[in-house]
Amino acid sequence: MSEQTGAAHLTRGRMFSILGALIVLLIVCAVAAASFGSAHISLARAFTDPMSPDHAIFFAARLPRVLMGVVVGAVLAAVGAALQALVRNPLAEGGILGISGGGALGAIIALVIFARFGGGEVAVPLCAFGAALLSTVAVYRLAMVDGQLEPFTLLLVGVIFNAFWGAAIMLVNSAVNFYFAHSILFWLMGSLEAPTYSEVVMVALLGLAGFAVLMFRARDMNLLSLGDESAAELGVDVDVLRRTIFVTTSVMIGAAVSVSGIISFVGLIVPHTLRLVFGADHRLLLPASLIGGAAFMVAADLVARVAIAPAEIPVGAITALCGGPFFIYMLRREGRRPLSL
Amino acid sequence: MTTTAMRASAISAGYPGVPVLHGVSLEVAAGEMLAIVGPNGAGKSTLLKVLGGSMKVTGGSVDLFGRSLGSIERRELARTVASVGQENAVAFRFTVLEIVLMGRAPHLGAFRFESRHDLEIATAALERFDLLHLARRHVQELSGGERKRVFLARALAQEPKIALLDEPTAFLDLKHIAEIFARFRELSAERGMTVIATLHDLNAAALYADRVLLLSSGTAVAYGTPDEVLTAENLERVYETGVYVGRNPSTGGLMILPAGTASARQQV
Numbered sequence: 052m053s054e055q056t057g058a059a060h061l062t063r064g065r066m067f068s069i070l071g072a073l074i075v076l077l078i079v080c081a082v083a084a085a086s087f088g089s090a091h092i093s094l095a096r097a098f099t100d101p102m103s104p105d106h107a108i109f110f111a112a113r114l115p116r117v118l119m120g121v122v123v124g125a126v127l128a129a130v131g132a133a134l135q136a137l138v139r140n141p142l143a144e145g146g147i148l149g150i151s152g153g154g155a156l157g158a159i160i161a162l163v164i165f166a167r168f169g170g171g172e173v174a175v176p177l178c179a180f181g182a183a184l185l186s187t188v189a190v191y192r193l194a195m196v197d198g199q200l201e202p203f204t205l206l207l208v209g210v211i212f213n214a215f216w217g218a219a220i221m222l223v224n225s226a227v228n229f230y231f232a233h234s235i236l237f238w239l240m241g242s243l244e245a246p247t248y249s250e251v252v253m254v255a256l257l258g259l260a261g262f263a264v265l266m267f268r269a270r271d272m273n274l275l276s277l278g279d280e281s282a283a284e285l286g287v288d289v290d291v292l293r294r295t296i297f298v299t300t301s302v303m304i305g306a307a308v309s310v311s312g313i314i315s316f317v318g319l320i321v322p323h324t325l326r327l328v329f330g331a332d333h334r335l336l337l338p339a340s341l342i343g344g345a346a347f348m349v350a351a352d353l354v355a356r357v358a359i360a361p362a363e364i365p366v367g368a369i370t371a372l373c374g375g376p377f378f379i380y381m382l383r384r385e386g387r388r389p390l391s392l
Numbered sequence: 393m394t395t396t397a398m399r400a401s402a403i404s405a406g407y408p409g410v411p412v413l414h415g416v417s418l419e420v421a422a423g424e425m426l427a428i429v430g431p432n433g434a435g436k437s438t439l440l441k442v443l444g445g446s447m448k449v450t451g452g453s454v455d456l457f458g459r460s461l462g463s464i465e466r467r468e469l470a471r472t473v474a475s476v477g478q479e480n481a482v483a484f485r486f487t488v489l490e491i492v493l494m495g496r497a498p499h500l501g502a503f504r505f506e507s508r509h510d511l512e513i514a515t516a517a518l519e520r521f522d523l524l525h526l527a528r529r530h531v532q533e534l535s536g537g538e539r540k541r542v543f544l545a546r547a548l549a550q551e552p553k554i555a556l557l558d559e560p561t562a563f564l565d566l567k568h569i570a571e572i573f574a575r576f577r578e579l580s581a582e583r584g585m586t587v588i589a590t591l592h593d594l595n596a597a598a599l600y601a602d603r604v605l606l607l608s609s610g611t612a613v614a615y616g617t618p619d620e621v622l623t624a625e626n627l628e629r630v631y632e633t634g635v636y637v638g639r640n641p642s643t644g645g646l647m648i649l650p651a652g653t654a655s656a657r658q659q660v
Contacts, residue, residue: 059489059528063505139483267502274494276483280446285550286470286498331484334505 061332069329070338077121077346084117084353085109089360112245119246119254119310120349120366124317126258126307128344130300131318132336133265136272137296138191140202141323142381145304146315148205149212150186154301154308155238156216157182159223163231176253180305186212187297241314241367243352250310257306261299265337268292272333314348314367316374321347323381394421395457397554397586398443403452405442406610412438413610415452420603422457422553423584425576427597427618430607431631436590437478437558439607443588444475444556456554470498474547475556480539482531488542489527492517495549510549517545520575537564544572548579555579557589561596569593573600598622598646606630622646 058065086094090108097109131144145151161178190212194205217239224235237244265272271292274282279289307314321344322336329335348366351373355366399419406412412435420426428436441447443454445461454461456472464472474495482491495517496510506514518524521541531539540560547555555576561569573596579585591597597604597618604621606614608630614621627635627648634651 059487060493060506060511061490135484141484270497270500270502273486273490274497276486277491277494278477278479278481280441280477281475283446283466284444284470284473284475285494286467288466326484330490331486332490 058330061330061335066335066338069335070342073339073342073346077342077349080346080349080353081117081121084120084349085113087353088113088356089363115246115248115251116243116352117349118248118251119243120352121345122251122254122258123243123307123311123314124321124348124351125341125345126254126261126303127314127317128321128340128347129258129262129265129337130303130307131344132322132333132340133272133296133300134187134318135322136275136333137293137300138194138200138202138205139276139278140200140205141326142202142206142319142378143209144316144318145183145300146313146317147213147319147378148186148190148209149216150183150190150301150304151308151313151315152213152216152220153186154179154183154305155313156219156223157305158309159220159231159235159238162234163223163227166231172249172253176257176306176309178305179309180302183304183308184298184301186216187301191293191297237365238308238312240365241312241370242365243311243348243355244363244365246310254306254310258303261303261306262337262341264295264299266334268295269333269337272296272337273331276331312367314370316370316378317344317348317351319381320370320374320377323377394423396420396455397422397424397457398588399455400443401452401455403439403442403449403454405438405447405449405451411450411610413442416605416607416610416612417452418605418612418615420586420588422586423580424602425580425587425589425600426603426605427601428588428590428605428607429592429594429597429622430613433609434607434630435610436607438610440475440556440558440588440590444473445469446475467498470550472552473554473556474550474552476540476543476547476558476560478558478562480543485530485532487527488523488529488531488534489514489518491531491542492523492545492549495546498550513551514545514549517548520548520578521545522571537568540564541568541572544575552585554586554588557587559592560589561591561593569596594622594627594648595646598648618646622648 092105092108096103097105100106127145134143134145135141157178158175161174165174190208193208194200196204220235220239224232271287274285274287275292283289322340325339325343326336329339351369352366355364355369358364397420400417402415402417404411404413404415416439428439430436438447442449456464492514493506493510496506496514518527521544523541523545526534526538531542534542544560560572576587580587601618603616604618605612606621606626613630614626622637624635624637636649636651638647640647
């Protein structure tokens with residue numbers, strides 16, 4: 052049964068107070084992540100003494116990593132929320148649907164080819180985007196049965212895509228030399244290891260641009276929850292909306308995957324939790340997922356860095372360890388009451 | 393002098409390779425209630441989709457208040473015509489009020505939040521369908537009848553001139569059927585709203601509709617007042633079974649029944 056006390060609908064005031072609270076949460080997570088790590092540093096010394104090792108560790112290693120966690124987590128969670136609106140299924144997510152896997156394969160192929168000629172900084176995210184877009188459209192079309200999106204067919208197609216892309220990545224892995232093999236493993240596991248500031252800026256810019264487009268269509272995503280036909284009858288050009296989400300989410304996933312590899316389940320856990328607490332309105336869910344995803348990723352990466360320090364766990368393993376059981380729990384709920392989350 | 397809200401001239405429509413409607417014409421005056429009746433598969437829902445613009449005609453034309461349906465921009469159309477389909481599945485847990493407020497979308501810009509005015513319209517729509525006490529509930533938790541009313545309230549929040557309702561009373565009990573028709577009668581009296589509804593229930597059509605269109609295999613068999621259309625002769629031909637049409641002794645209204653077990657036994 053539902054909580055009778057919940058808000059009946061979203062107002063601007065409610066939206067800003069929730070987003071404000073989430074920003075505070077993000078700041079707390081980010082400061083914690085910047086303060087702790089395998090090496091013990093003093094934040095005060097890092098800021099005051101430019102010659103100290105604390106300064107070097109903070110600005111060369113920890114800060115870019117935290118920032119990368121912020122932008123990648125934000126992108127993945129916001130994309131998750133948008134994909135769920137697109138397929139009307141709370142179990143959809145870039146990693147689960149095999150879109151991130153497609154993007155990773157595109158990135159790897161570009162990496163291998165452009166290592167010889169240079170220009171990889173542009174080609175890798177571009178190919179990741181192209182392959183992600185291809186995967187999104189293919190998954191969507193294949194899950195269509197008689198003009199209806201079958202929720203469980205969609206998930207099965209995602210499973211197949213993941214297996215297929217994984218095999219293709221392994222194939223490339225076997226064919227290339229050891230230096231590449233290491234990067235390829237990194238992509239498969241999903242990691243925020245050793246990012247550069249220029250990578251952070253690239254993901255941030257593409258992510259923000261994509262997010263702005265999604266926000267512009269947030270109310271239309273609400274209407275899409277009523278079905279294609281009802282959305283159209285309420286004035287939404289459903290085909291245009293669908294294409295917009297295809298392209299926008301693919302750009303965003305492509306950008307994230309090209310720097311961090313396949314980090315799954317963030318796009319599932321974060322929007323689902325936020326929807327449960329704050330309601331389903333996408334005008335709040337999208338920005339809340341953006342901020343909440345950043346906080347979640349930064350926290351997960353902190354665990355990845357300190358859990359077995361000085362050794363490190365890939366952050367993708369942490370998110371998958373949380374996300375696997377979470378997914379099963381949601382799947383069981385879905386079975387009882389279809390499409391009601 | 394009444395204005396014509398909707399006019400369909402010899403429309404044909406269907407799915408690729410499967411023609412459904414063959415040259416159906418109708419004309420509904422503003423404020424009238426039209427019932428579309430006919431056997432399963434006669435094309436009732438398809439006709440409603442064509443009238444709502446969600447399905448294209450392959451022949452003929454549809455006019456809304458004298459303008460061609462195809463020439464009206466999507467959002468403007470959504471401010472003129474509201475549709476309630478048979479299937480009302482909602483993904484995600486929206487509250488009843490949120491669903492009804494979605495009816496305001498065609499009136500709002502992309503970033504505009506619903507104003508006090510929009511909230512008042514949604515609240516009035518909830519009140520009219522006796523849903524105010526459910527405003528905070530999630531639609532998934534409601535009964536079939538309650539959910540149906542939520543979608544009728546959403547259509548009302550669109551403030552349309554024409555409401556297209558596909559089996560609005562399916563699975564509802566007698567009290568709610570009577571109430572829903574009473575509400576739409578009020579709306580037609582108050583603001584001249586035109587209602588076009590497909591109905592399985594011939595007695596409801598006889599009781600509540602101003603005009604009846606009898607469809608069979610995608611063709612209009614009869615079109616006129618309930619008394620003209622709902623005759624034993626017409627109904628027996630279309631439904632291919634014995635039909636008794638009499639008068640309700642207490643009201644004098646039309647009363648339509650299957651012809652009875654005796655003839656059913658004879659047929660076997």
